[in-house]
Every structure is written in C-alpha cells, then in structure tokens.
Amino acid sequence: MAQPFSGENRDRSTPVVPGYVVRYQRYLLSRLDHFMNRAIKHPSVTVLLPVHNAAQYVGEAIESILAQTFKDFELLIIDDGSTDETPAILERYARLDPRIRLVCREARGLVATLNEGIGLARGEWIARMDADDVSVLDRLSRQLDFLKTSAFDFCGGAIECVGGWKTIWTYPTTPEGCEVQLLFGVPFAHPAIVGRRTAFAQLGYRSEFMHCEDYDLWQRAWAEGMRMANVPQVVLRYRIHSGQVTTLHRLEQAHATNIVRERHWRALLSFLSDDKSMRIIDVIGRGHGRSDDLLPALKHLLCRYPPEAKEIILFNSFRVFARLAKQDSQVLRNWISLITATQTRLLGRNLGRASVLFLLSALGIDKQSSIYVSMRRAGAVINSIIYWLKSKIK
DSSP states (O other), rough: OOOOSOHHHHTOOOOOOHHHHHHHHHHHHHHHHHHHHHHHHHHHHEEEEESSSSSSTTTHHHHHHHHHSSEEEEEEEEEEEEEHHHHHHHHHHHHHHHEEEEEOOOOOHHHHHHHHHHHHHHHSEEOOOOTTTTOOOOHHHHHHHHHHHHHEEEEEEEEEESSSOOOEEEESSSSHHHHHHTTTTTTTOOOGGGHHHHHHHOOOGGGTTEEEEHHHHHHHHTTOOOOOEEEEEEEEEEETTTTTTHHTTTHHHHHHHHHHHEEEEHHOTTOHHHHHHHHHHIIIIISSOOGTTHHHHHHHHHHTOOOHHHHHHHHHHHHHHHHTTTTTHHHHHHHHHHHHHOOOOHHHHHHEEEHHHHHHHTTTTTTSSSSHHHHHHHHHHHHHHHHHHHHHOO
C-alpha cells in the first residue's frame, strides 16, 4: 500500500507562515480597504458631468476623466432625462469604476442639474465637464496645482476647438484680465473650470440667466471678491457641433448676456449714466450705434490696468469696431486714437488691426459677408500658430 506522503513530497512542503505575519497582512489589507473607501467617500475633486442625449460623445468624455493623472476624484454624472442610448452607456461605465456616481432622473434642465450636482458633490473642489468634450490627461493636476499655490477660487484654461474651426482659444491668466474680460463676455470656458465647492454653493446657478448661467455666475463671483484666472495651457478639447446650447439658443443667450454685461460695466464705471451704459451695450452686444459711444469709456479703462488687461480690452474693442466698420465712417480714426493714447508693447499688432479696419470700411464689408467670416477664420488660425510657437519656445 502506497504511503500517503513520500519523502520527496515532505521535502517540498510549504513552510508554515508565522501567525504574526498573517495578522499583519490582514491588518494591511484592512487599512488599504479603509483608505480606498475613504478616498471614494471624501475625494479631493468632484467632476460634475451633466448629460442629456449625448450617446455619440459621452463615452469619450468619461474615459478622458477616468484616465486623468490625478486620481483622487469622484465622477458625478447626472443624466437629465436622456431618451437615447445614453442611460445604458452610463450604467455600463458606472459598473466598471467605483469612482463614478450616477444619478438618472427626469429632465429638469441644465441649471437645475448643475445646482443639484453642487449639492451632491463631496469634493473640496468641483471640476466642470460637458458630455461632448474631452479633458487632456493632466488637466486636473495642472489646475489644482495652480489653485493650491495661488489660493484662488476659480481656475480655467485654454481650450482646443475641434469639430468646427480647428483653433485654440485662450483666456485671461490674471484676475485683472478676468475683470476686464467680463465687460465683453465670459473669462472662462465653462466646461474647463475648476472651483471651490463652497464658492459654487454660495453663488449657485440662476434659472433667469439660462443659456448664459456661467457668465452670470462669474460676474457675481467677481462682485463677491472671489479671485479667478486661467492656466495658459490647453486643458480641454471643446467640440463644436450643431446640437450645442450656444447654437440652438442664440437669441435667448444674447438677451441674458447683455443684462450681465451692463451690470458689469455699471460696476466698474459707476459714473456712467443710464443712457451712456445702454449705448455701450447696444454697440458691444447688438452692433448698433457708433464707435464714438464707446471710445471715452475705453480710454478710461486703458489707463487703469496692467499690460495683459490692456491687450484684452484692445482685442475685444477691435472685434466691436470691426462689426461697426461698414456703417461707421469714424471707426479707423477712433481706433488710431485709442491705440496712440495707450502705452502698449503691442503697437505693431494694433497697427495691423488698423489695416483690417481700413479694408472693412473701404470695401463696405459687414459681419454677415463671406469675406468677413474668412478673415475671422484666418485670424483664428494665426492666433493658434502664435500659441503653438509660444508653447514650443517655453
């Protein structure tokens, strides 16, 4: 009868692990499990992703967040009553990664969804994300590093546009730059923003400013003394397509935008009368009126700010003047008056803009013409090339 264990098997038997080693291994595993659960329940960042009928793009958006080099986050996805394949896609991703929190419910609109997300967020910071965009891999780490070292409340970044004009949009990198940009429009790309949860909770989004709810929030943040800026690097790939809110609701957006715009002009230039402020808004927001209505206020502003903010004022003023060139014979004279009264390092660039204004005025080109659109596209390409060259030099 064979022996149950041969001498050879006894020589190869597994050594007995001491009890204290086993207990220590169990302790380490329990602590690891504790810290993993704590990280999920108390993340540093809540990435807030509202979704509505975005089956075509939402998978790419989610994967760009899950692949971030910064890992201490939760991805809070709120499905706002989608009727396409979006819910099934979201549920599939939620099963794959415990950092995803998925809320599915009936449609309530973007403003209500954003406010709900702010209330549900568990992170110290909230990072906005849209379902049709893509975050670059180091977006969160780059923006959080900036926020923690600067003690600012909000941070955005440059964005690369895809799907339409392939260009790069940059935003102000100083609080003063954001302050003057608010005179003309938003200082951030909304889906590229990271901000303190407490600041978002204090301000909230307002339904009466639907379709420009972010512009209203940034202006009120400035009025509350909160500090904001953008990192100069690209943090997001922004998709341009026909289904965007900015494409579908242009008229409603323009009306609400002008209300916020006038509020900020009155806050920065308190000496403006009702009549003067309305004429300024007509010129900037509606393209009605004359450059004479804007010139005194612009000169006053240019005397108050450092170089980056001055260039932001001049850049936006040029765009306004270009829209007026066909109907206002004084556009070129007023532009020359503006840049010669201002000490700026970018005199060559602004003289180039004067040449463009001359062409627009002499040829009678308006903003609806194909020539004007082509010139804007060429300008966007040139700005993208300048951005690329600067990034390579650095």
